Amino acid sequence: MLQLNNIEVMYDRVILVLKGLSLKVPQxxxxxxxxxxxxxxxxxxxxxxxxxxxEDGEVTDGSxxxxxxxxxxxxxxxxxxKGIFQVMEGRRVFEHLTVEENLLxxxxxxxxxxxxxxxxxxxxxxxxxxxxxxxxxxxxxxxxEQQMLAIGRGLMARPEMMLLDxxxxxxAPLLVQEIFEIIEQINRNEGTTILLVEQNANIALxxxxxxxxxxxxxxxxxxxxxxxxxxxxxxxxxxxxxxLGQRKSYREVKHYKRRKRWL
Amino acid sequence: xxxxLQLVVTGLVVGAVYAMVALGFVLIYKSSDVINFAQGExxxxxxxxxxxxxxxxxxxxxxxxxxxxxxxxxxxxxxxRMVLRSFINEPVISVIMATLGLSSAMRGILQVIWSTxxxxxxxxFPSAPVIIGPIAVSRVYLYSLFISLAMLVIFxxxxxxxxxxxxxxxxxxxxxxALSMGISVKVxxxxxxxxxxVVAGIGGILLGNINGVNPSLSHIGLTxxxxxxxxxxxxxxxxxxxxxxxxxxxSLSGGYLDPLLGGxxxxxxxxxxxxxxxxxxxxxLFGQExxxxx
Ligand SMILES: Nc1ncnc2c1ncn2[C@@H]1O[C@H](COP(=O)(O)OP(=O)(O)O)[C@@H](O)[C@H]1O
Ligand SMILES: [Mg+2]
Numbered sequence: 280m281l282q283l284n285n286i287e288v289m290y291d292r293v294i295l296v297l298k299g300l301s302l303k304v305p306q307x308x309x310x311x312x313x314x315x316x317x318x319x320x321x322x323x324x325x326x327x328x329x330x331x332x333x334e335d336g337e338v339t340d341g342s343x344x345x346x347x348x349x350x351x352x353x354x355x356x357x358x359x360x361k362g363i364f365q366v367m368e369g370r371r372v373f374e375h376l377t378v379e380e381n382l383l384x385x386x387x388x389x390x391x392x393x394x395x396x397x398x399x400x401x402x403x404x405x406x407x408x409x410x411x412x413x414x415x416x417x418x419x420x421x422x423x424e425q426q427m428l429a430i431g432r433g434l435m436a437r438p439e440m441m442l443l444d445x446x447x448x449x450x451a452p453l454l455v456q457e458i459f460e461i462i463e464q465i466n467r468n469e470g471t472t473i474l475l476v477e478q479n480a481n482i483a484l485x486x487x488x489x490x491x492x493x494x495x496x497x498x499x500x501x502x503x504x505x506x507x508x509x510x511x512x513x514x515x516x517x518x519x520x521x522x523l524g525q526r527k528s529y530r531e532v533k534h535y536k537r538r539k540r541w542l
Numbered sequence: 543x544x545x546x547l548q549l550v551v552t553g554l555v556v557g558a559v560y561a562m563v564a565l566g567f568v569l570i571y572k573s574s575d576v577i578n579f580a581q582g583e584x585x586x587x588x589x590x591x592x593x594x595x596x597x598x599x600x601x602x603x604x605x606x607x608x609x610x611x612x613x614x615x616x617x618x619x620x621x622x623r624m625v626l627r628s629f630i631n632e633p634v635i636s637v638i639m640a641t642l643g644l645s646s647a648m649r650g651i652l653q654v655i656w657s658t659x660x661x662x663x664x665x666x667f668p669s670a671p672v673i674i675g676p677i678a679v680s681r682v683y684l685y686s687l688f689i690s691l692a693m694l695v696i697f698x699x700x701x702x703x704x705x706x707x708x709x710x711x712x713x714x715x716x717x718x719x720a721l722s723m724g725i726s727v728k729v730x731x732x733x734x735x736x737x738x739x740v741v742a743g744i745g746g747i748l749l750g751n752i753n754g755v756n757p758s759l760s761h762i763g764l765t766x767x768x769x770x771x772x773x774x775x776x777x778x779x780x781x782x783x784x785x786x787x788x789x790x791x792x793s794l795s796g797g798y799l800d801p802l803l804g805g806x807x808x809x810x811x812x813x814x815x816x817x818x819x820x821x822x823x824x825x826x827l828f829g830q831e832x833x834x835x836x
C-alpha cells in the first residue's frame with residue numbers, strides 16, 4: 280500500500296538525516312518502525328505525510344508511493360485527503376479547544392459532513408473516557424487522555440493509513456497497554472493500515488505484524504515479528520532481554536561487533 | 543445626566559464599530575502573530591467603494607454595501623496571496639513591516655483616486671432621531687449599533703461552531719498540528735485576511751455614514767490597536783469589550799475634558815488608558831492564558 284524507495288531527507292539543505300531508507304507497509308497490516316532516539320523515525324513519518332516542508336526539511340532523493348501514486352512533493356493537506364493521517368509525536372492536541380472541537384478539527388478534510396456526527400460516536404466507543412470529557416478544554420487533560428484524543432482525531436479523518444509517532448511516550452505502563460489494545464482494535468475493525476513508530480519495542484512488537492529497525496537514518500534489520508523477537512541483537516538492544524548479563528567482560532566487545540554487523 | 547447618557551450611547555455605538563474592526567485585527571494576530579498596520583486603509587476601501595456606488599452611481603445603499611463587502615473580501619484574499627504569501631517562513635517582524643508598507647502604498651493610491659476632501663454620504667437613514675427616555679439618538683447610530691452587534695454575534699458563532707471557525711482556532715493553537723489534520727494554513731490565512739478586510743470595510747461604511755469619509759478615517763486603524771491590546775491581542779471577547787470600553791471612554795473624555803483642556807483628549811485617552819492597563823496586566827485584560835500542565 281505504501282512504499283518508500285531509497286529516500287534521502289535533508290534539513291536546512293545541509294543536514295542529511297535519512298540516508299537511503301526503504302520500507303513497505305502492506306494494506307491492513309500494522310508495521311512497526313523501531314529505533315533509538317534520533318534515529319530518524321519521526322523524520323520518516325514526516326517525509327510521508329508532507330509535514331517536513333514546514334520544518335525546512337526536504338526529500339532530496341527516492342520515491343514515496345501510496346496506492347500506486349507518487350506522493351512525494353504533495354502538500355500536507357492533499358496527502359491527508361489521499362488517506363494518510365499522521366498522529367504526531369507528543370500528542371499536539373489543540374489546547375484551547377474542547378475535546379469535541381479537537382475531534383471535529385480532525386474531520387476537517389471530510390466531504391461527507393453528515394456522517395461525521397456518527398464518527399464522533401465511533402470515537403467515543405473506542406475511547407469512552409473522551410465522551411465524558413467532551414466539553415473539557417483539551418489542554419487540561421492528562422497525558423493519557425490527550426493521547427487518546429490525538430488518536431481519536433486521527434480516526435475522525437477516516438484515513439486508510441495512520442502514522443503513529445510514539446503513542447507510548449511519557450505514559451504509565453498500564454495506560455500504554457490500554458492504548459495499544461485500542462490501536463490493534465482500530466486496525467482490525469476499521470481496516471486501517473498502521474505504521475507505528477516506537478522506542479518501546481516490547482509493546483510495539485506485541486501488536487505489530489512486521490517490523491523494521493532503524494539506526495542513523497537507515498534500516499538495519501527487518502522481518503516478521505517472530506523473527507525479530509528471536510533475533511539476539513533485538514533482544515539485547517531493544518527488548519532488554521540480554522542473556523549475556525553474566526559475561527560482562529565480553530559485553531562491550533560484543534556490542535561493538537554487533538553494531539558493526541548492522542552497519 | 544442627559545448629556546452623560548448621550549455621550550455613553552454615542553460611545554457605545556462607535557465602540558461597537560471599533561470592536562468589529564478590532565475583531566479583524568485580533569484574527570490576524572491570533573492566526574499569524576502579525577500586527578496588521580493596514581487595517582485603517584481597509585476601512586477606507588470599504589467606505590470609499592460604498593460612497594462611490596451610492597453618491598456617484600446612485601446604487602441603492604444595501605446593494606452598494608453588499609458590493610463593497612465583496613470588494614473588501616477579494617481585496618483581503620488578494621493581499622494575502624500577493625503580498626503576504628511571499629513572506630511565508632520569514633520572521634514575523636518582516637511581515638509586520640510589509641503591512642506598514644502596504645498601508646502607505648494603499649493610502650497613496652486611495653488619495654490619488656478619491657483625493658483628501660471629505661465625502662459625505664447622501665442621507666440614507668431618516669434624520670428624525672429616535673427618542674429613548676431622556677435622550678435622542680439619531681437613526682444612523684442605531685443602525686450602526688445594530689449592524690455591528692449583529693456582525694459580532696455572527697462571527698462569534700462562526701468561530702465557535704463552523705468547521706472553518708474551528709480550523710482557524712486550531713491553526714492559532716498549533717499550526718503544524720493543524721497542518722497534520724489537512725488544514726491548509728494558506729487557506730486559513732486567506733480566510734483571516736478576507737474577514738479582517740470585510741469587518742474593516744463595514745466599519746468604514748458605518749463610520750463614513752456618521753462622520754463622512756476622508757483619509758483621517760484610517761486613524762481608526764490605530765485606535766483599534768489599543769482596543770485589541772486592551773482586550774488581550776488574542777481574545778475575541780476581549781476585543782468586543784475593549785471596543786465598547788474605548789468607545790465610551792473616547793466619547794466621555796471628548797464631552798467633558800476636551801472643552802476644559804482645549805481638545806485632543808479624545809484622541810489621546812485610549813492610549814493613556816492602554817499604557818496604564820499594560821502596566822498592570824501585560825497580556826491585556828483577557829489575554830489567553832498559557833495552559834501549563836504538571
Ligand atoms: N527540524 C530539524 N532540523 C534539523 N535537524 C533535525 C530536525 N528534526 C530532526 N532533526 C535531526 O534529525 C535526526 C533524526 O530526528 P528524528 O527524526 O526526530 O528522530 P527520532 O524520531 O527517531 O527520535 C536527529 O539527529 C535530529 O537532530
Ligand atoms: Mg521522534
